[in-house]
Amino acid sequence: MTVPGTYSQVMILVTAATGNVGRELVPQLLSAGQQVRAGTRHPQGAAFPNGAHATHFDFSDEASVREAATGTQSVYLIVPETVGTETLKRALSVMKEAGVERVVLQSGFGAERGDNPLGEAEDAVRDSGLTWTVLRPNWFMQNYNQMFRRGIRDRHEFAEPAGEQRTSFIDTRDIAAAAVTVLTQPGHDRREYPLTGPQSIDRHAVAAALSGALGHTITYRPVDDDGFVDFLVSTGESDEEEARGIASIYPPIRAGDTAPTTPDLHALTGSTGHTIEDFAQHYRQDWLMADG
Ligand SMILES: NC(=O)c1ccc[n+]([C@@H]2O[C@H](COP(=O)([O-])OP(=O)(O)OC[C@H]3O[C@@H](n4cnc5c(N)ncnc54)[C@H](OP(=O)(O)O)[C@@H]3O)[C@@H](O)[C@H]2O)c1
Numbered sequence: 001m002t003v004p005g006t007y008s009q010v011m012i013l014v015t016a017a018t019g020n021v022g023r024e025l026v027p028q029l030l031s032a033g034q035q036v037r038a039g040t041r042h043p044q045g046a047a048f049p050n051g052a053h054a055t056h057f058d059f060s061d062e063a064s065v066r067e068a069a070t071g072t073q074s075v076y077l078i079v080p081e082t083v084g085t086e087t088l089k090r091a092l093s094v095m096k097e098a099g100v101e102r103v104v105l106q107s108g109f110g111a112e113r114g115d116n117p118l119g120e121a122e123d124a125v126r127d128s129g130l131t132w133t134v135l136r137p138n139w140f141m142q143n144y145n146q147m148f149r150r151g152i153r154d155r156h157e158f159a160e161p162a163g164e165q166r167t168s169f170i171d172t173r174d175i176a177a178a179a180v181t182v183l184t185q186p187g188h189d190r191r192e193y194p195l196t197g198p199q200s201i202d203r204h205a206v207a208a209a210l211s212g213a214l215g216h217t218i219t220y221r222p223v224d225d226d227g228f229v230d231f232l233v234s235t236g237e238s239d240e241e242e243a244r245g246i247a248s249i250y251p252p253i254r255a256g257d258t259a260p261t262t263p264d265l266h267a268l269t270g271s272t273g274h275t276i277e278d279f280a281q282h283y284r285q286d287w288l289m290a291d292g
Pocket residue numbers: 015016017018019020021022039040041042057058059060078079080081082083106107108109118137138139140143
């Protein structure tokens with residue numbers, strides 16, 4: 001039976017399903033009664049919730065894209081930074097040939113401004129011949145329990161080339177909730193949604209939220225690009241090449257472009273989203289546990 005105002009149940013493929021948003025989206029889609037294929041390059045070792053079908057999916061392996069797409073009507077497209085635009089275009093073409101009808105692209109806040117890989121991904125999706133929706137989430141709160149986790153745990157600080165600028169960070173659980181809405185309800189074709197969290201805050205406020213959750217002082221240290229690379233490499237979170245790549249995407253932050261908040265998350269989900277304090281409390285254990 002179809003609930004009025006929702007699409008009938010279809011098979012949805014989530015790419016990069018083990019990543020920051022994918023791991024939140026898969027269970028939320030299952031809770032919404034959808035059938036889910038969880039795409040990963042390593043389906044044997046992946047731990048997905050009961051009901052999700054772990055599926056081999058690698059953007060650079062066309063056969064895997066075809067097999068994962070066959071029998072799915074919709075795709076939530078997360079494009080890892082290592083995947084180039086030509087590879088993405090080919091994957092979209094294979095998806096269309098395999099019978100996919102709709103694609104929801106996870107882009108990034110401000111990607112529509114200027115040349116950048118996510119802007120190119122948006123163009124590729126619009127030109128794909130598939131029905132499309134674009135989500136443009138701002139910087140994830142979950143960067144603080146991923147790429148800054150060891151620094152926060154071991155040194156009680158994190159360092160970024162962000163100066164004193166503010167960012168309206170968003171929790172990936174809220175991005176997933178917005179994705180559930182656009183994947184399961186009509187009215188979102190050819191729409192673009194800039195998604196932010198509820199607060200526009202500087203990184204000292206992030207540090208204060210982490211301090212409150214952990215019970216000891218965490219400090220934000222503004223640095224230049226070299227200081228950032230040194231921090232990520234010396235905390236064991238990144239190699240130099242990857243850290244330089246991440247440093248290269250900070251200029252919009254320093255220009256204040258990631259500071260505004262938007263009403264779109266609330267419009268899609270009925271919630272303004274988790275605060276940084278909610279985030280820090282929820283993931284508290286991540287900054288306390290040993291590696292492994
Ligand atoms: N981090 C942020 O603050 C932020 C903000 C806005 C937008 N974004 C955008 O969101 C996207 C995801 O970024 P993220 O940093 O959060 O990464 P992520 O989703 O955690 O992505 C990493 C995942 O990509 C998968 N993957 C890697 N290479 C792949 C390939 N060749 N084919 C298929 N899957 C592959 C890996 O899964 P397996 O190893 O299981 O295959 C891994 O789980 C990017 O486009 C990024 O620009 C990020």
